Amino acid sequence: MLSPRSLLIRGMLVGLAAGVLAFVFAYLVGEGPIDAAIAFEEAHSPPGEPGSVTRTVQSTVGLLTATLIYGVALGGIFSMVFAAAYGRLGRLGPRATAALVALAGFVTVAFVPWLKYPANPPATGSEDSIGRRTSLYFLLLVIALAALALAVYIGRARVGRLGLWNASILGAGAFVAVVVVAHVLLPTIEEIPEGFSPLVLWNFRLASLGTQVVVWTTLGLGLGALVERTLRREAVLTASA
Amino acid sequence: MSSISSSATPSPAVQPVAIPWRALQPWLLFGAVLAIALLYFVGTEQGVFHLIGGSGVHEFVHDGRHLLGFPCH
Ligand SMILES: [Zn+2]
Numbered sequence: 001m002l003s004p005r006s007l008l009i010r011g012m013l014v015g016l017a018a019g020v021l022a023f024v025f026a027y028l029v030g031e032g033p034i035d036a037a038i039a040f041e042e043a044h045s046p047p048g049e050p051g052s053v054t055r056t057v058q059s060t061v062g063l064l065t066a067t068l069i070y071g072v073a074l075g076g077i078f079s080m081v082f083a084a085a086y087g088r089l090g091r092l093g094p095r096a097t098a099a100l101v102a103l104a105g106f107v108t109v110a111f112v113p114w115l116k117y118p119a120n121p122p123a124t125g126s127e128d129s130i131g132r133r134t135s136l137y138f139l140l141l142v143i144a145l146a147a148l149a150l151a152v153y154i155g156r157a158r159v160g161r162l163g164l165w166n167a168s169i170l171g172a173g174a175f176v177a178v179v180v181v182a183h184v185l186l187p188t189i190e191e192i193p194e195g196f197s198p199l200v201l202w203n204f205r206l207a208s209l210g211t212q213v214v215v216w217t218t219l220g221l222g223l224g225a226l227v228e229r230t231l232r233r234e235a236v237l238t239a240s241a
Numbered sequence: 242m243s244s245i246s247s248s249a250t251p252s253p254a255v256q257p258v259a260i261p262w263r264a265l266q267p268w269l270l271f272g273a274v275l276a277i278a279l280l281y282f283v284g285t286e287q288g289v290f291h292l293i294g295g296s297g298v299h300e301f302v303h304d305g306r307h308l309l310g311f312p313c314h
Contacts, residue, residue, distance in 0.1 A: 002260060003260075003264075004268035007268075030308045031304070034304055034307065034308070051300050053297065053300040053303075057301070058300065058303055062303065065301065065302055066304070066305020066309065067305055069279050069302075070279075070305065074276065074280075076275050076276055080268055080269050080271075083260055083268065084260075084265055086257055086259060086260070087257040088259050093257060094257070110310070113310065114310060119311075120307065120312075122307055122313070125313060125314050127314055130312060134311075134312045204308075208309070211309065212310070
């Protein structure tokens with residue numbers, strides 16, 4: 001049988017791999033727009049004090065450190081959610097369970113916040129509003145997580161009467177309804193400075209979303225494959241014993 | 242028995258066994274605390290790093306903050 005401890009370790013290992021792949025993607029696709037944004041910043045603002053960290057370090061070791069911490073943290077919690085979901089989603093095996101949990105995680109943690117408060121390149125946000133923007137971002141994240149919990153609750157409560165397919169649609173509908181209401185009610189932030197290239201902004205936001213796709217795809221496929229392999233080995237050992 | 246069923250179907254359907262909630266609870270808590278702590282380091286403005294190492298660490302992971310979607314400057 002699977003133990004939570006072994007799942008946590010596997011989740012963090014897969015998260016490490018997700019962090020490495022996220023770094024590769026972010027470095028290749030995201031650093032171009034960041035450099036363009038910093039060039040805009042330097043051309044349009046009075047020269048400030050030079051940063052304590054060089055751009056080369058920021059775009060390589062710094063970026064890798066951030067994606068690794070992010071990947072391992074997310075991999076850890078992802079494996080715990082997987083541990084709770086596995087065996088409770090009908091007959092779904094480890095690979096399908098991990099893929100489904102990763103899809104739900106991507107939509108809830110990455111895509112829904114991105115739709116309302118998309119990632120911004122450097123130089124596009126005001127220093128004064130950072131506290132408010134951070135609060136709103138995490139508020140929407142919490143609302144999305146609550147909407148997911150509601151969807152799971154509704155789906156599980158109705159699966160007996162409606163069947164798996166229709167109960168799932170009902171749960172997903174509840175999730176979308178809560179998210180749409182939150183998107184309408186929460187304030188919109190528009191601080192992009194005059195003259196900032198829309199193409200740079202678009203490319204940066206796509207790079208950010210793409211990085212999340214890389215992270216969650218690696219988590220879902222990676223953990224599913226690892227657990228599947230472990231269970232197969234155990235089955236062989238049990239059969240031969 | 243297993244040889245017969247495996248020749249008939251590619252792989253025998255095994256009912257997945259759930260981990261009991263009681264065994265899961267401390268690990269779910271641990272995973273949540275771990276994730277929140279680590280995300281806090283990268284994701285929030287300055288965060289604890291500001292207290293530990295000034296703005297140096299904030300600058301160090303700065304590209305990641307922006308690309309991972311956290312609000313920044
Ligand atoms: Zn910034």
